[in-house]
Amino acid sequence: MKEGPDIALLGSLIGDPARANILTALMSGKALTASELASEAGVTVQTASSHLKKLQDAHLLRQRKQGRHRYFTLADDEVGSVLEAMMGLAAGRGLVRTRTGPKDEALRRARVCYNHLAGDLGVAIYDGMISRGYLAETDGDVDLTGVGKEFAARFGVDLEVLSKSRRPMCRSCLDWSSRRTHLAGSLGTALLNRFYDLGWASRVDGSRVVKFSARGERLLLAEFGVSARTA
The missing domain is CATH 1.10.10.10 (Winged helix-like DNA-binding domain superfamily/Winged helix DNA-binding domain)
Structure with missing residues (x-):
């Protein structure tokens, strides 16, 4: 055996x-x-x-x-990340159960992946944080840099609370729709909650879709150093 x-x-x-x-x-x-x-x-x-x-x-x-x-x-997050990765593999191999519709476009734009933001906007945030030096990738791991800690504090994220959590602060998660990386971990959750608190976004009832207002999306893209075209 x-x-x-x-x-x-x-x-x-x-x-x-x-x-x-x-x-x-x-x-x-x-x-x-x-x-x-x-x-x-x-x-x-x-x-x-x-x-x-x-x-x-x-x-x-x-x-x-x-x-x-x-x-x-x-x-936990690990189960969510595995499921998201499996969804990406299935989508990439054309293993889909139904034809996509209008709701799928909204899911691809922005959605909840267990407890953090996924979709095109989630990927754009990750890319923006990498390009601005807020996050650093090393041997498959992702960490919040000193500059990133300063940014997170300015943005209203309580890093002291996050550091006391058993969860990793930063984790990369493979996005099923774009098959690129978005940010998971306690920081990913804190950022999504901050978007809600600022009134930039809200959950669509009965769905994983996260709906950003026009103003909220504009401020999001500006804050995280990505352009609307990138996202």
Whole structure:
């Protein structure tokens, strides 16, 4: 018997259509109940509960109780990054289930990837932070530079709080739609929350789409050193 990580088991867990739909729904970053996930997966609540137990046992999901309800989320950033990368691989190989429509264009422009910004604008932000020296890439890792720390503080991000988190401050995440890098980690989450706080963007109800106002997008592109054409 072969030793090492069991990628066959991981593949079987993610590969089941109902479980894949559950995991995709949780890429929105929202905590959802078993009944909500059953609806997303197109199965009964009883069947969804069985799928959720398998995903929990594999530490792909976590659960929390609030009153009578149980809510489920992805276990962590790493699970979200793997799912985003798999979406990119599937899209790049033409393995798509439905033909794209108007909503897909909005998803490609800006969307939530678990808890940070993805899509064309997410990629543009990453590129802008690299070009301005706010981020540095070394041997596949990405780090916030001294200049980047000064910028983040000016922008209203509390780096002291982020530094106390168990999560890495910066992580690169492969964007499924552009197949280029956007920023994940606690800094990626903090920046997205800051965009919301500034009124630049808001979540579209029932969707992963992040909608930037015309003013918000203009200020975003100016602040992060990228042009509208680049984005």
